[in-house]
Amino acid sequence: MSVWDTIVGQEPVIATLSTVVANASEVTQSWLMAGPPGSGRSFVARAFAAALECPQHGEHDPQTCKVCSSVLAGTHPDVTVLTTDKVTIGIDEVRSLIETSEQMPATAPWRIIIIEDVDRMTERTTNVLLKEIEEPAEHTIWILCAPSAQDVLPTIRSRTRLLTLAVPTNEAVEKFLLGKYGPDTPLGAQIEPPVTPQIAAQAARIAEGHIGLAVLYVTHRKMLSERTAVIDGVLALKRTSDAVVLADRISAGAARQAEVEVDERIVREQASFRTSRGFSATDKIPPALRREYNAIGKESDRKRSITRLSRDVLDRTLTDISSIYRDVSVLQNHAEEGAGLVNLENRSAITDLSVKLTRAEAIDRVERIALARRRLNGNGAPLLVFEALLSGLIPPRRL
Numbered sequence: 001m002s003v004w005d006t007i008v009g010q011e012p013v014i015a016t017l018s019t020v021v022a023n024a025s026e027v028t029q030s031w032l033m034a035g036p037p038g039s040g041r042s043f044v045a046r047a048f049a050a051a052l053e054c055p056q057h058g059e060h061d062p063q064t065c066k067v068c069s070s071v072l073a074g075t076h077p078d079v080t081v082l083t084t085d086k087v088t089i090g091i092d093e094v095r096s097l098i099e100t101s102e103q104m105p106a107t108a109p110w111r112i113i114i115i116e117d118v119d120r121m122t123e124r125t126t127n128v129l130l131k132e133i134e135e136p137a138e139h140t141i142w143i144l145c146a147p148s149a150q151d152v153l154p155t156i157r158s159r160t161r162l163l164t165l166a167v168p169t170n171e172a173v174e175k176f177l178l179g180k181y182g183p184d185t186p187l188g189a190q191i192e193p194p195v196t197p198q199i200a201a202q203a204a205r206i207a208e209g210h211i212g213l214a215v216l217y218v219t220h221r222k223m224l225s226e227r228t229a230v231i232d233g234v235l236a237l238k239r240t241s242d243a244v245v246l247a248d249r250i251s252a253g254a255a256r257q258a259e260v261e262v263d264e265r266i267v268r269e270q271a272s273f274r275t276s277r278g279f280s281a282t283d284k285i286p287p288a289l290r291r292e293y294n295a296i297g298k299e300s301d302r303k304r305s306i307t308r309l310s311r312d313v314l315d316r317t318l319t320d321i322s323s324i325y326r327d328v329s330v331l332q333n334h335a336e337e338g339a340g341l342v343n344l345e346n347r348s349a350i351t352d353l354s355v356k357l358t359r360a361e362a363i364d365r366v367e368r369i370a371l372a373r374r375r376l377n378g379n380g381a382p383l384l385v386f387e388a389l390l391s392g393l394i395p396p397r398r399l
């Protein structure tokens with residue numbers, strides 16, 4: 001067992017990183033980790049950090065090791081992770097990171113700074129960072145993460161060693177889901193109904209390489225049934241009234257789901273606040289810390305997070321709807337053998353649709369979905385955006 005076991009479908013990257021860790025005296029100090037959302041790039045960054053800090057290079061069960069487990073949990077004093085759910089990373093945040101980066105590590109061999117979404121930096125902010133990643137402090141390692149190398153400025157690219165993550169295969173994701181949440185595992189034993197191989201396969205397929213999403217599908221079965229309802233609903237669209245009903249269901253469902261996810265995140269953050277300061281779940285938080293503690297999940301922040309997340313959920317729904325027309329194209333081009341269908345459960349309805357639509361009409365549907373995404377990003381009202389989209393997806397009636 002090793003710290004790398006937490007990572008799915010990235011064997012070549014792990015091979016590179018474990019070699020780097022074994023020769024840590026010559027380690028490159030500035031890294032750019034590129035991987036699409038869900039490829040698990042932040043997990044890879046944390047595992048890399050753990051292996052660098054750990055006296056045994058992470059080559060053991062991370063839960064039995066204080067160093068590994070605290071790095072993975074985000075509580076190690078020498079590893080700083082900048083995550084943001086803001087659109088851009090602020091210049092002051094980066095300045096304070098730089099200050100941290102210049103301090104000697106307190107207990108471990110390296111001071112490690114992970115920036116999760118370095119693509120969310122303006123050019124001005126990036127410029128503040130350049131000198132640091134060009135010549136990091138002697139004991140400092142920077143790990144910058146972004147969806148792809150093209151998403152960051154060339155000035156960053158040229159100063160970092162690029163590591164590109166693969167989109168994990170369906171088989172790798174399926175295996176991971178069963179290994180972690182299968183009915184015979186400690187986590188899986190608490191999941192009702194149990195995660196069967198069939199469910200794991202479906203979750204892996206419809207998440208299209210997005211591990212975090214695949215995990216949500218098996219652990220929050222309601223999400224899976226919501227998605228199924230959307231796909232079934234789109235495939236059953238016949239008249240405008242169907243479109244109106246489905247649009248309403250989608251926009252209300254997104255708001256509900258966002259609320260659940262945000263509240264779960266607040267509970268997790270409160271728990272990690274307690275553990276990192278040595279309080280148990282039932283200990284009273286002393287007055288001096290109460291303000292900081294209560295700030296987690298403050299109502300105005302909570303509301304804002306829910307709005308933002310519900311946009312993400314709607315965006316995901318657009319991706320789901322898009323997968324129908326992707327499958328239609330696969331069938332129209334007789335490419336199922338190589339490409340496979342995402343929505344295997346709906347094979348017969350999708351086959352019907354692939355006959356009903358011309359190729360041009362199938363492409364037109366994909367463009368309509370892209371338009372809906374632009375409207376949502378431009379703050380369009382979800383209900384109206386989806387009504388317009390779904391009405392436009394109704395297959396034409398031919399005489």
Ligand SMILES: [Zn+2]
Pocket residue numbers: 054055056057058059060062065066067068069
């Ligand atoms: Zn360790």
